[in-house]
Amino acid sequence: MAPYQFIKREYPTASDEESRPVWLVAKGGLGEAGLPEKAAKWARNAGFSGAEGSHLLVPDSEGDIAGCLFGTGDKSAAHPFVAGKLASALPTGLWRLEGSENPLRDSLAVALGGYRFESYKKPGAERGKLSLDKTLDADDLTRIASGVDLARDLINTPANDMGPDALEAAFRALGSHYGAAITVIAGDDLIERNFPMIHAVGRAAKDVPRLLDMRWGKEGAPKVTLVGKGVCFDTGGLDIKPSSSMLLMKKDMGGAANVLGLALMIMDAGLNVDLRVLVPAVENSISGDAFRPGDILMSRKGLSVQIDNTDAEGRLVLGDALAYACEDAPELLIDMATLTGAARVALGPDLPPYYTDDEAFSDDLADAAQQVADPLWRMPLFQRYEAMLDVPVADITNAPAGGFAGSITAALFLRRFVEKQISWCHLDIFGWTPKAQPHAPLGGQAQGIRALYQLMCDRYR
Template identity: 45%
Template sequence: MSALIERKTGDRQSIAIETTDAARFAASKRRLTAAQRRWLTDCGFDAAPGTFALLADEGGKLVRVLVGVDAGDALGSLGGLPRVLPEATYHLAEEGVLKDTLQIALGWALGAYEFTRYRKARRAPARLAIAAAELDVLAPLVEATAQVRDLVNTPTEDMGPKHLADAVKRLGKTHKAKVREWVGDELLDANFPTIHAVGRASHRAPRLIELNWGKSSDPKLAVIGKGVCFDTGGLDLKPADGMRWMKKDMGGAAHAIALAGLIMQAKLPVRLTLLIPAVENAVSGAAMRPGEVITTRAGITVEVDNTDAEGRLVLCDALTYASEQNPDLIVDFATLTGAARIALGPDLPALFSNQDDVAERVLAAGRAVNDPLWRLPLWRPYRKMLESYLADMANSGASRHAGAITAALYLERFVPETTPWLHLDTYAWNDADRPGRPRGGEALGLRAFFAFLQQRYG
């Protein structure tokens, strides 16, 4: 939270940031001195979104920053400033055109993030002073987002299945939750065959990590995250450009861990189970082979049509295990398909649900907190694309059509029709630096789901 500080001593000790736009730029200039107005003219500042101008007093001291913004984008308005403004403390001027200080401050904090595990920070970010009450609301969201980013950004050498387990154990210790795990062949003994099949080729043992928290009298909530710590594609090997960033294939697990932390920190009245199937999809003599048939925990036989469709395999046993506990709701996060990215691009996660009313509430929550999702259909006629000639179903099919939908349809087979279920196919990544969105790991859908759960259970 180094980018946000509680405002205690008024505005005089910090520098004002005034948001403006083309329509209200003239009014902004009227509040300035003649010298400051000439400076703006000489600089060519016209309040275009994404631009800013530094204004000094007669003594040359920085006293104000004018920032051009899009009035409809409070979250992204100041996200690019913490790393470019002079290192100082700033506050939002009351005259600004943007009034949603929570969204503005959130965007600022997200833009101040830098991953520093392997190199020092380039510089300290500028700080934004906000009221204590606003800081209390924002701090958990900022910290959870940073946790997702840190987990996803960490290379596989330092973020394998055991490291994910360690992250869950730290979370459990913080919130006095119970954590257990099944490792290696223990997965077979406990009837988690698909998790074992995907991870058995790696020198680092696959595992299923479980965290339990909350009162037994509260509604049961299951949160599941795909934890494929690296995905080579298996024997259906990915090409080099497709494999380059596969350290991020545990992005679903990162979201699930962060969401569980938010739930417990907020003390939502739920009986929480967090499940992280953690594996590496590697290549060795023990690797699962195309054409093998696996009998899942649910008793459904699955033909491995493609070893690169491994995420749905590790998730299906976790979904079955969660369903056995008769939950009030199941939520799963996964960096599951490239097809979702082709359909919706990198910024818009694909939402699937077996219940319309639940899906609509999540979408509405996402709109309210500026964390948008887009629902895709569970178009059941496409189940035929997953047909197998010798097993109950295949994990993928010959057609590349509707890849995100068929992946979700595969998962749906392992959830009872009467159990509300939400599946988010998220990218968990920024391909390039943007204001508030630094390149690398990203939380996409996290705030939307937390807002939804607060409404449902809070």
């Protein structure tokens, strides 16, 4: 496959063209939906109840399609993006929503629900398109959907076409589109420039390890730095994963994919920030040069790290990147990573935990997450678990014994590489939808970036 090229997709926009209505009907709410008499009669005769995700096409007197009824279900229990099912339900043509209580969310749901990953198969049939209410900000909806779908595309692309070289190409393509400055430190230059852990994790792979660095924005504006784990494939290293655990490891660069999706939103909106994006891009592979269990690595921070499991590699590359980010003294530092299975055990695939010591930031992020229905849950940086990281012959271990509190101890590990005066947040995401949802087909998924974008709009627009 050719190197990834950033192309901004088309999403719903305001239009003066004639469109057909989609009447949104709550469960049992047919009488209150304000339907035309003939459409209401047709719905009653067809037994349409407004059940969540149901739809019914309504004919006109000539037998053509006059509109569509769509069931939004029980208001207190329905999926917040149930309207995403319209993306696959509507026939070709231009449509508009009628009766929506949250037209921005419902329109975004249709945009997100219409995502297809078709790089390796014949494109599907054309679908209906949505015309936005002119009171909505079509540009903002488009940039949000574009950021989400960029993250999905990058995660969904298999590792044979999305290794460190290809991830760098995608990184450069996005930066070029928005006029960002790009620098890359690769291969043995990582040793010379003091990024020993990034180099150690990636040195066994065919594509050399590298640190990708993007800068965009206004000098003197608040500094915001995003760091994303870019492990393009994770075999587990010499502590090799079983085959069943390797099947989804193309998504181990999901942190990088998500911060790039968030960066797209920020740059496209022209927010008043001095933005920096750092991605350590590596493949955790196996060869005679692979790092080993029992090795002790020095880090950029100066901490020595004992390797007790080569499959706990993400925190190593993030440690060097976070230490580097802090040297620039950002106002806000956010890292995203598909870091631990423990986070999924605790909260499942759809509710990523986040960690921060900044109470004001946590409150703002929780509010933003609720506002845009992008669920997140704060987890504690529990101080007493710091002792789990201690080992006799090094400053810190990358894999505490016992297996308890794995997501928390991983976050505590990362905090060792962050300067205390910097507002920092770590998100331990899954980056994948294991079961299709109305707005999210099975596959790679953006998590947390819509909430983070809302927070940044509130602070920096």
